[in-house]
Amino acid sequence: MLLPSTDLFLRLVAENDLNKRRFHQWVFNPGMLFRTEEKWWDASSARPIPHEGLDVAAFLTKGGQLEWLTPQTRIPAAYDGIIAKLQKDFLGFSCFLRHDQFQRGPRLLYSVYGHIEPLPEHREGQALKAGDILGTLADTSQKKSPIRTHLHFSLAWIATTVPANSLNWETMNDPEAVILIDPLSLLTGAFSVMY
Numbered sequence: 001m002l003l004p005s006t007d008l009f010l011r012l013v014a015e016n017d018l019n020k021r022r023f024h025q026w027v028f029n030p031g032m033l034f035r036t037e038e039k040w041w042d043a044s045s046a047r048p049i050p051h052e053g054l055d056v057a058a059f060l061t062k063g064g065q066l067e068w069l070t071p072q073t074r075i076p077a078a079y080d081g082i083i084a085k086l087q088k089d090f091l092g093f094s095c096f097l098r099h100d101q102f103q104r105g106p107r108l109l110y111s112v113y114g115h116i117e118p119l120p121e122h123r124e125g126q127a128l129k130a131g132d133i134l135g136t137l138a139d140t141s142q143k144k145s146p147i148r149t150h151l152h153f154s155l156a157w158i159a160t161t162v163p164a165n166s167l168n169w170e171t172m173n174d175p176e177a178v179i180l181i182d183p184l185s186l187l188t189g190a191f192s193v194m195y
């Protein structure tokens with residue numbers, strides 16, 4: 001099945017009034033990209049496993065300034081979906097959103113949003129429309145780790161045999177259960193990579 005692109009990047013700009021901060025385009029460094037083994041927050045060591053998605057943390061303004069996302073940043077859903085799992089992660093929660101409308105063989109599409117604080121009314125099993133707000137970025141300033149506030153975004157085909165309570169980052173790295181997709185292949189909107 002050919003997947004439609006998602007306007008998540010555009011919705012992030014609109015939902016958070018980033019045009020008021022003179023948003024021009026998203027920007028990544030190599031350590032933020034899919035499958036990288038680099039850490040963008042710590043050049044002295046490598047990631048233990050290749051990156052399962054994309055880290056969205058910064059944009060360039062029309063004046064060429066680098067701006068970082070803040071903990072209040074509202075995170076919209078990429079497609080219509082069902083909240084399959086809210087899983088605590090090391091900076092906040094990860095929300096596993098299942099998209100039953102996209103099936104490939106014995107697998108369903110999921111989008112996963114890491115390091116967020118889900119809206120308090122959200123529960124597992126709840127249905128959301130594309131663009132509905134899942135939560136806000138988790139505030140990392142009180143954490144021991146020096147990682148800036150950011151959205152980790154993954155897209156994956158996950159086997160229907162994986163139960164909701166097994167949806168976690170360990171499973172995401174099980175190649176039998178999960179086929180990861182490069183999020184940048186489906187995100188519309190301008191971005192650049194700074195080397």
Ligand SMILES: [Zn+2]
Nearest residue numbers: 053054055152
């Ligand atoms: Zn990440």
